[in-house]
Amino acid sequence: MSVPPRVRLRTLALPAPGEPSRFRMPGCLDAGERARAAGFADRRARLRYVTAHAALREVLAECTGTDAARLRFGRERPGGAGGRPVLLGFPEGPHFSLSHSHDLIVIAVAAVPVGVDVQRVPRTGTVDALLPRLHPAERAGLSRVPRAARAAAFARLWTRKEAYLKGLGTGLARGLATDCLLDGTQPPGWHVRDLAAPPGYAAATAVAYPVPLPGVHRTGTA
Numbered sequence: 001m002s003v004p005p006r007v008r009l010r011t012l013a014l015p016a017p018g019e020p021s022r023f024r025m026p027g028c029l030d031a032g033e034r035a036r037a038a039g040f041a042d043r044r045a046r047l048r049y050v051t052a053h054a055a056l057r058e059v060l061a062e063c064t065g066t067d068a069a070r071l072r073f074g075r076e077r078p079g080g081a082g083g084r085p086v087l088l089g090f091p092e093g094p095h096f097s098l099s100h101s102h103d104l105i106v107i108a109v110a111a112v113p114v115g116v117d118v119q120r121v122p123r124t125g126t127v128d129a130l131l132p133r134l135h136p137a138e139r140a141g142l143s144r145v146p147r148a149a150r151a152a153a154f155a156r157l158w159t160r161k162e163a164y165l166k167g168l169g170t171g172l173a174r175g176l177a178t179d180c181l182l183d184g185t186q187p188p189g190w191h192v193r194d195l196a197a198p199p200g201y202a203a204a205t206a207v208a209y210p211v212p213l214p215g216v217h218r219t220g221t222a
Helices: 031-038 043-064 124-133 136-143 147-168
Strands: 007-013 073-077 082-087 095-101 104-110 114-120 191-195 201-207 215-221
Touching (some): 007 201, 095 147, 124 136, 147 191
Parallel strands (some): 007 215, 095 114
Antiparallel strands (some): 007 104
């Protein structure tokens, strides 16, 4: 069996309000990213977007040996139904995925299709509203979790599901009830695992390889 690919993970926490950030509006962002950032009325949302996309460029620049400002992005199926984001000019990869939630950002890079997701643990009302949309086995599994712990269990399940759907390139369009991502359940040809996350958050990654993967996980602040 071939050596399984490594997954490079980078986690960043936004600085507290009022603290400086080196990602205010870095020159590596392209015109489209700058316009998108400028469109956020909320300063925190703007900082989150800028930080996430600048950090993604930094990681991919390190992986490819290319200046971060020269990287160009597209979609796997341009003009079609979306698909995974891709790095133009690098048909063999690296593959990558980006996720952010409130003050946390996670980036995953691998030699094979990969998806990553991070979520803040939702309120009980949000869990109750989304439960009926899940796979029947997932609903049954969550119903057995004590109500006080159900939101955290739901967040772990939700991040596994979103990471997998992002890895596939379908996103939520595939349907939340299509696949079962309960603890230990692995979709054919994929490895899905929970990631360490700060209190109040859950995170997961999904990689197109059927065996557990070694990882390199670097954390930091923005």
